[in-house]
Amino acid sequence: MYTRIIMQKNQRIILYILILITGASWIVLSIDNTGASNIAAPQAGFPAPDFTLKTPEGKIYILSELKGQAVLVNLWATWCPPCRAEMPAIEKVYQDYKDDGFIVLAIDMTYQDDPFAVVPFAEQYGLTFPILLDETGETAAAYQLRSLPSSYFINRAGIIQEVVIGGPMSETLLRTRIEQILQ
Amino acid sequence: MLTLFRNIFAPPRHMILLVLAMWLGLLLSEKRAERHGIGKDNFNNLIFYCFLAFILGGRVSFILQNILAFIKNPLDIISINPDLFDLFGAIVAAGIAGLIYGQRRGLLFWSTLDALTPFFAVITIGLGFSHLAAGTAFGKETDLPWGINLWNASRHPTQIYEIIASFLTFILLWFKKYNPRSGILFLTFTALITGFQLFIQAFRADGVLILNGIRQTQIIAWVILIFIFILLEIRLKEKVT
CATH class of the missing domain: 3.40.30.10 (Glutaredoxin)
Structure with a gap:
């Protein structure tokens, strides 16, 4: 893997750009609009189970x-x-x-x-x-x-x-x- | 099986998994240290001073952030309670200690990080197991067949994703051909771990959301990737000595 990367600088730059574009797309695709969970559970971030x-x-x-x-x-x-x-x-x-x-x-x-x-x-x-x-x-x-x-x-x-x-x-x-x- | 594992390593016993990972990581790193020009004695001393600084730095940082509470109970400064600890302060202190020791002993910065890479890689695997045991770093609800029942819902097994990603990273780096350019091993490790985190964070339910639902950790990971790529290019320009 490294041999190829070291030898081809232009390919490396293209690879970096592709990774960054894929990453940015993934960030947009995984936008969460569902809001906080309403399920009660005994863990930080959840509503406390009622009693x-x-x-x-x-x-x-x-x-x-x-x-x-x-x-x-x-x-x-x-x-x-x-x-x-x-x-x-x-x-x-x-x-x-x-x-x-x-x-x-x-x-x-x-x-x-x-x-x-x-x-x-x-x-x-x-x-x-x-x-x-x-x-x-x-x-x-x-x-x-x-x-x-x-x-x-x-x-x-x-x-x-x-x-x-x-x-x-x-x-x-x-x-x-x-x-x-x-x- | 998952329930059995979570019962055996229920908090605070989940810390055992981290300690085991540290021990195994050190063993493997020590084995490869000489390949990176770091003698075993120097390596072990470096780890010792960093670990000491980690413990002290974590406590000192916590004290500084909660100084009024400690003024009321000064003896708690030496309390063995592990919750009186600031992880960020601990990491910064360990880093500073490592830099000082490395400079005094003439250790090369990038070679030292390369020598420590197996240690970091095994720690990330251990961290995944400890998250699984404690039920932290949990996933979003899902109907997928591989969802795990956690916190009263079927959820993405994000901890298992984390373990698989870290394990693959470790295998890839452990068995890869030796590269004489220092820093490449460490930077590849950070790039892989950051990339995997950017991907896995999408399935997490406990992240901080900013700007209409964008995950803060994903943005941070993306920016870190840019820096890693720049550093990789800088390192690759260096002549092999």
């Missing part, structure tokens, strides 16, 4: 009703060490940003957790944000949960802007991501 879940006290939260607020959806369990480790940082940033329109929805994977351990856990860590119970695993399935903790940073339009799988998240990481979804 309706209850707190241990029975208060109902519907994610789609929180549009206009920046939301951190955190999937966790009481037996998961990194989940426990990141809770104090989440509580701290919740206190700092809640007046700016930020809310944390910490969803306990109750279907694979001890339901009686959730409230004592929240009390032990002094958590003041809503803790929701996924008793059937439906929300875990909608978010295609594969690792705990999993965190979804959702902007005011209800679009997932950032996904952090695994943990614990540091306070600085939380602050940088929250600042982005609050914009």
